[in-house]
Amino acid sequence: MDPYSRQTSVVLTHPLGKDDLLFNGLKSEGINVVCDPMIDTEQVNLENECREHLYQSRRIIFTSKRGVEYFFQQVKPADVLDKSFICIGKKTAQVLEKHGMKPWWVSSGRTASDLVKELQQAHIRPNEKWVGMLGELAENTLADGLQNVCNFKRYNVYRTIIAEQQNNETVELLKSNKPLLVVCTSPSCFNGFMKLYGSLIHDEVGFASIGPATSKAMKKQNIKPAVVARLSTYEGLWQEMKIQLKPQYR
Template sequence: MTSSQPLSGKHIVVTRPRGQAASFIDKIEAAGGMVHFVPMLAFRSFSDGRETKRLQQLPTYDWIIVTSKNGVDFFFQQLKGKGIDYNTVIKSRFAAIGTKTAEVLQSYGFHAEYIPEKFSADQFAEEISRGHFKAEKVLIPKGNLARTAIADALRVKGMTADEWIVYETYFPEEEKRHVMDLLTANQTDVLTFTSPSAVRHFMEAAEEANIHTLQESVVACIGPVTKKEADRFGLHTQICPEVYTSESLAEAIVRYFRKEED
């Protein structure tokens, strides 16, 4: 193995959703890794019964907080599907968790005026608690599995926070057999997870394959929330970057195996 190819001979399982994994896979393959792409999550539009009310109230929100790429995409899909001009929210200011989410927001013509120091809901909630973020009335378009940490922190500080579920996450059943085959063939040198849901779905497939230990696999998680879920299933996370992005995760995996060479 050479220093330029620290992942040579390593089977890297990528569970990131389809459409969001390309740059991550590119970095892994550039370091010599053999990628097994098994997206553990898929997304679809969701109706929570509050669309009419939320859409009518759009002009009343001084801030809109988007927490993920999907939150941005499905929020604007809701507007487009109802024939609502994006200029309806032109007076709202936007906050985004992470630079990648901000970039997607920019593609719709809106700028994120606030991004928390670390790209997580818990960090945002902490900054709200410390008085770093202030608003009067906030809308949070989100997924069905997203936690309420940000809304809770806003309400504690006396701000109005309305949550709106605009998409749902589900397990693409067709990938379950793929995971089971990989586990049976022992082609899981590195397991990568970028969300707690991906961990749960992967472990569900592992249980169906009657594999209850993955101690020989290196586990890499994008951040502390995902790591906590992996720990709950008894996985020992060896890699968890300081910056919660897929690019940082790929770089951390490369560094981990480069150290093994030294």
């Protein structure tokens, strides 16, 4: 993919939220954008065993905004007032605060690995019971990394649903053989896109990755991302995309 030779269209593969930074930024630059979300999420009900362990635990870890939302759809804030909350990222913490709870720890990093490194250096009383409220597709980074920090138990509060139907606009763009940047904000988005459109990929198609986990998924399919966010956030990804798509930002 030659980023500066011709006008490049962009496909966004994540579900658009309110005031989506990537969508709004691309439109403000006059770039043709197709929204083709590869994933959706749905709640996983917390069983009685999970609730019992939760109420016995001292701290609760959230790795995403969705985890917070699905958790409080099932648990009343009044029932966890005695818990300390750990969040990855300021936006996850902000969603927690909207439910009237303040985080005890907000990771300065962007990933579960970053959080593990921080907590391994913290002074934690041994054998504290902690729980993590995660998505089904999340790796076991927390469970593996916190073995010597606390008594950690993982529970899934949501699952990811992968798209099964092609988008006509995306198909037309791919078949046109014109420059196209496919933006992936998670491994699930990338894998879903390749499942639906992998046979249509050509040399003018480039991929943008939000961070290490997504880039790893791409490399497993022998794809080198054309854009990689230096910071694994929408803001970080947008800054790198501007450099790729608009020569004046170089």
